[in-house]
Each structure stands twice: as C-alpha cells, then as structure tokens.
Amino acid sequence: MSDRDALLGGRYRLLRRIGLGGMGVVHEAADSALDRRVAVKILSMAAEADEAGQRLERFRRETQALARIRHPNVVAVYDSGVHPAGPPFLVMELLDGVELQRLVEKYGPLEPDVVSWIASGMSSALAAAHAAGVLHRDVKPSNVRITRSGRVVLQDFGLARLVEESAITHIGFLVGTPRYMAPEVIRGEPPGPRSDLYGLGLCMYLMLTGESPRGGLEDVGALVERAIDHEVPQLYGNQLAGSRRIPDRLAYLVDVLCAADPQARPENAAELQTTLAASTDMAARVAELVQGCVRDQALGLLDGIAAAGPPAEEDLPEYLEPEARPAAAGHPAPLSLSDATRRMVMGSMTVDSAASRLREAVNLVQRGELQEAVRVLSAVSRVCASALGDAHPTTLASRYWQAVCLARLGAGGEALALFAQVGMYLDTGRNVEDG
Incomplete structure (x- = not known):
C-alpha cells in the first residue's frame, strides 16, 4: 500500500483520538496537502442497517449544516468525503484551548x-x-x-x-x-x-x-x-x-x-x-483563564511522564491522552498511546523516526501551536527515554522544546527545572569527554 493510500481520502494522516460520541470518532489529523492540523470526524457505521442509515443521513446533514454557516463563533468545515470501502468523514478546523x-x-x-x-x-x-x-x-x-x-x-x-x-x-x-x-x-x-x-x-x-x-x-x-x-x-x-x-x-x-x-x-x-x-476588552481576560487551563494540562503531562516510567505494551500512544481513562486512587491518570506508536515502538524506534516526530513538534512550537506541540513532545520524550535512553540527544532535544513550551505557557518554574535537567546531562557528557 502506498503512503497516499494509507491517508484518509488520500490526504489526511490520523494522529490521535480527541473525541468520541454517539455518531462517531473525532481525530486530530495532519493535512498533507496544506501542512496544517485539522480535526477529522469519522462516522461510526457499526450499527443495524436502519440505524446506520440514520447515522449516515444525520452525518450528511451535519456537513450541509456547517457548510451553510460562515461565522467566527462556529467551527469551520474544510472538507468531507468517503474513504474507499470505509465510512464518510468530515474535516474541520482544529481548535486549541x-x-x-x-x-x-x-x-x-x-x-x-x-x-x-x-x-x-x-x-x-x-x-x-x-x-x-x-x-x-x-x-x-x-x-x-x-x-x-x-x-x-x-x-x-x-x-x-x-x-x-x-x-x-x-x-x-x-x-x-x-x-x-x-x-x-x-x-x-x-x-x-x-x-x-x-x-x-x-x-x-x-x-x-x-x-x-x-x-x-x-x-x-x-x-x-x-x-x-x-x-x-x-x-x-x-x-x-x-x-x-x-x-x-x-x-x-x-x-x-x-x-x-x-x-x-x-x-x-x-x-x-x-x-x-x-x-x-474581555477577550484578554478570557484568554488568561484559558491559558491557566492549558498550563495545567501541560504540567499534567509532565507529571504523568515522570510518574509513569517506561511505557508498557498496552500503554504506548503517540500523543498522550491523560483523561482517556480514570485514575486509580493515589495514582496519576494512566497515559495512553495510539496504535500507530505502539507499532512504531514495538517494532523498535529508530533515531530517524524519533527525530522526525521531534521536527514535527518543533514546527508546531514555531507556529505557536503550543497546546498540540506539548502533547507531541511529551510522548516523544517518554518514548525516546525508554527506547533510546535519557541521555540520548533526541531525548534531550524533546525535553528542551518541552521546556520551551512550558515557559511560553507561563509555567516558568517547571520550565527551568526541565532546562536544568537537560543541562545536567549535557554537562555530564562534556565532563566525560574532557576526562
């Protein structure tokens, strides 16, 4: 199968699940044609024939509904289609916050x-x-x-x-x-x-x-x-x-x-x-409140990585979803990983594949998409630490950029601690070389 055939509609690469409802599943995806992140809603057809028909009709109406509305307070629809031998899908703007x-x-x-x-x-x-x-x-x-x-x-x-x-x-x-x-x-x-x-x-x-x-x-x-x-x-x-x-x-x-x-x-x-x-004038105040929530989410990912240790086979996503499953008493919410990363890690992560994910995350940081970047970096950091080691350059680079995200999200103390952690490994490496 070609890379294009593996893409949804020949264009969208699914990255992680971000929503689940009665009608289907919503994924974050990469639009290979326009180099941007989007949200892709895929209709669930696992139902009786009459119910599946109703879902398909309701999905069609959702597409028509969104296509008729152009307003900054309504989520924008970009595209729709049907994957060959698969369910229909709707492509929308990916919202941060x-x-x-x-x-x-x-x-x-x-x-x-x-x-x-x-x-x-x-x-x-x-x-x-x-x-x-x-x-x-x-x-x-x-x-x-x-x-x-x-x-x-x-x-x-x-x-x-x-x-x-x-x-x-x-x-x-x-x-x-x-x-x-x-x-x-x-x-x-x-x-x-x-x-x-x-x-x-x-x-x-x-x-x-x-x-x-x-x-x-x-x-x-x-x-x-x-x-x-x-x-x-x-x-x-x-x-x-x-x-x-x-x-x-x-x-x-x-x-x-x-x-x-x-x-x-x-x-x-x-x-x-x-x-x-x-x-x-309230936009700035509301943005400040949202920033606090986003900062908490970023710190939650950082704490989860520190507490979780090496990923297990059933616990290996590409992008972390800490709220996907309830936390056990006294323990942080378990981290979950997508099937794509499970296959990647279990098949032995290479330096090149880890570096590819890191470059993708750095591009997100440079575009100001910090909320998405910190999710990618948190996963890359954890997977790299397990597969390549804490002192590996790719692991350190992912933690460095993770610290950059934290700093820009207002978590200065945690960012400095992570910078210091990276610096400690770099100093140790220099001392070994000097010795």
Missing part, C-alpha cells in the same frame, strides 16, 4: 463579565446558525470551545437538523443530552430556535453559579423527570444570586432563557446582544 466545562471545573463560578463574553459568543453562533436554517439541538458546555485567544466557538453540530427538513429520529427516541435539553424536546415536541436558547440559559446558569441547574443526577430517567416536572431555580432575586454577586440583568436573562414555556423565551438569539453587552 479548552471546553467551557473544563473552564468552570477549574475556576468555579466565572466573573459576570466573562460570562457575558462567552454567552455573547454563543448567542452570536446560534444567531448565525438559525439564520442559515440550522438548529444545533445539543447546546451544552462540552460543545463550547474557548480558544487561547479568547474566541468562543460552538462545535459538534452532529445533532443539527435543517429547519425545513423532517425529523429522522424514531418516535420516542431522545436525541441530545438530557441534562441540557429543553422540556418541550423531552416531551417529544419538535425543537425550534428557542430550544437552543434554553441550552444557552443552562450554560449561563452553570457559568454564574458553578453548579448544574439539574444537579449531579446521572440516571437518564431521573434527569428527564426533573427536566419536565421541575423548573430551573430562579436566579433573579435569589439569595444564591446575591451571594455570587450576579448582576440583575444576567440573573433575569437566565430566568427568561430557562423558562419552561418556550413562548416565554426570547424569540431569537440576536435579541440577547444588548442585554449581554459584552466588552471586547
């Missing part, structure tokens, strides 16, 4: 001005989608990405439905996430723009209070019952809002967006901009 859910998990309740900025970006995205005749149908914190520049991006239109088309789901089958679904949708009524706004309201509630308005319930039945029978607690005039110093305008807006009756909600997302009144 973190999900809104992660931002709240780290900082708890967010500053009201930060909430206004993020909610404004979300409402702008929904306004653009609705104007194009597209419903998102799954607005939730994990589908909102905040980039390192502070840009708010609504992603994963996998459940989007073009407004003028008929539904393709079975009667009585819920499509969406119950924790963030509007009551009328759970009752089986057709969704509309106001249903997306309800999801926005719940996201704002989470940002302002640090708590999910539907609690920590995990059981789908209990979530559905609560969504139908219990309204979202009001914030306006509430003691909680007072203790959190939530401005009345935001508290009232959340209450209106989360109204049980869809007719009581704003008619469209464009109406929200005046109330939100987000200052453009």
Whole structure:
C-alpha cells in the first residue's frame, strides 16, 4: 500500500483520538496537502442497517449544516468525503484551548463579565446558525470551545437538523443530552430556535453559579423527570444570586432563557446582544483563564511522564491522552498511546523516526501551536527515554522544546527545572569527554 493510500481520502494522516460520541470518532489529523492540523470526524457505521442509515443521513446533514454557516463563533468545515470501502468523514478546523466545562471545573463560578463574553459568543453562533436554517439541538458546555485567544466557538453540530427538513429520529427516541435539553424536546415536541436558547440559559446558569441547574443526577430517567416536572431555580432575586454577586440583568436573562414555556423565551438569539453587552476588552481576560487551563494540562503531562516510567505494551500512544481513562486512587491518570506508536515502538524506534516526530513538534512550537506541540513532545520524550535512553540527544532535544513550551505557557518554574535537567546531562557528557 502506498503512503497516499494509507491517508484518509488520500490526504489526511490520523494522529490521535480527541473525541468520541454517539455518531462517531473525532481525530486530530495532519493535512498533507496544506501542512496544517485539522480535526477529522469519522462516522461510526457499526450499527443495524436502519440505524446506520440514520447515522449516515444525520452525518450528511451535519456537513450541509456547517457548510451553510460562515461565522467566527462556529467551527469551520474544510472538507468531507468517503474513504474507499470505509465510512464518510468530515474535516474541520482544529481548535486549541479548552471546553467551557473544563473552564468552570477549574475556576468555579466565572466573573459576570466573562460570562457575558462567552454567552455573547454563543448567542452570536446560534444567531448565525438559525439564520442559515440550522438548529444545533445539543447546546451544552462540552460543545463550547474557548480558544487561547479568547474566541468562543460552538462545535459538534452532529445533532443539527435543517429547519425545513423532517425529523429522522424514531418516535420516542431522545436525541441530545438530557441534562441540557429543553422540556418541550423531552416531551417529544419538535425543537425550534428557542430550544437552543434554553441550552444557552443552562450554560449561563452553570457559568454564574458553578453548579448544574439539574444537579449531579446521572440516571437518564431521573434527569428527564426533573427536566419536565421541575423548573430551573430562579436566579433573579435569589439569595444564591446575591451571594455570587450576579448582576440583575444576567440573573433575569437566565430566568427568561430557562423558562419552561418556550413562548416565554426570547424569540431569537440576536435579541440577547444588548442585554449581554459584552466588552471586547474581555477577550484578554478570557484568554488568561484559558491559558491557566492549558498550563495545567501541560504540567499534567509532565507529571504523568515522570510518574509513569517506561511505557508498557498496552500503554504506548503517540500523543498522550491523560483523561482517556480514570485514575486509580493515589495514582496519576494512566497515559495512553495510539496504535500507530505502539507499532512504531514495538517494532523498535529508530533515531530517524524519533527525530522526525521531534521536527514535527518543533514546527508546531514555531507556529505557536503550543497546546498540540506539548502533547507531541511529551510522548516523544517518554518514548525516546525508554527506547533510546535519557541521555540520548533526541531525548534531550524533546525535553528542551518541552521546556520551551512550558515557559511560553507561563509555567516558568517547571520550565527551568526541565532546562536544568537537560543541562545536567549535557554537562555530564562534556565532563566525560574532557576526562
């Protein structure tokens, strides 16, 4: 098989899995034609024939939906296709930064001005989608990405439905996430723009209070019952809002967006901009918060490498995914590696192959794609240390550039420690030569 045949669509080299959902798997990939990183969503067809047909139809609609929207707050679609004898795929921009859910998990309740900025970006995205005749149908914190520049991006239109088309789901089958679904949708009524706004309201509630308005319930039945029978607690005039110093305008807006009756909600997302009144100056503050999350992730990779030791056969990816599996009590989350690296390492890593990955990572650093670079460098550093040794030049070079990333992400102390570690090996080498 030629190198081109091994590429998805003859163009995209899959690097690591970055998402998994009901419709398929999302990979980070390298676009060999334009020399850039992209996100590739591959449809899962492992289902009964009728269900597979529905997934294929929904995937087709997602492609059409995204192609109809051109907006900075909506993830951009670049390409789509079907791999020979394989499933269809969708190619989108690869976003840096973190999900809104992660931002709240780290900082708890967010500053009201930060909430206004993020909610404004979300409402702008929904306004653009609705104007194009597209419903998102799954607005939730994990589908909102905040980039390192502070840009708010609504992603994963996998459940989007073009407004003028008929539904393709079975009667009585819920499509969406119950924790963030509007009551009328759970009752089986057709969704509309106001249903997306309800999801926005719940996201704002989470940002302002640090708590999910539907609690920590995990059981789908209990979530559905609560969504139908219990309204979202009001914030306006509430003691909680007072203790959190939530401005009345935001508290009232959340209450209106989360109204049980869809007719009581704003008619469209464009109406929200005046109330939100987000200052453009907040982009820098939001970017600062995201930077803190990214820095934590980078340090987590560094700590994981130090604690994990040499990789085992079942634990050998090319790019580290520390949150892929739960950590055991008292131990860091295990590191996982892609099948590509497992084959590479078990087949004996060569100096050339390690150096190739290192050059790829350095290019990412030089382009400012630090979040992706640190993942690559963390994996290369660990694999090289195991296969080539701690003192090997490629191992030291990968750790040097890892330290550069940490320094640029604001983790100066950890960067200096890693620089010192590299310097120690270099000094030892010089002393041996001098002796």
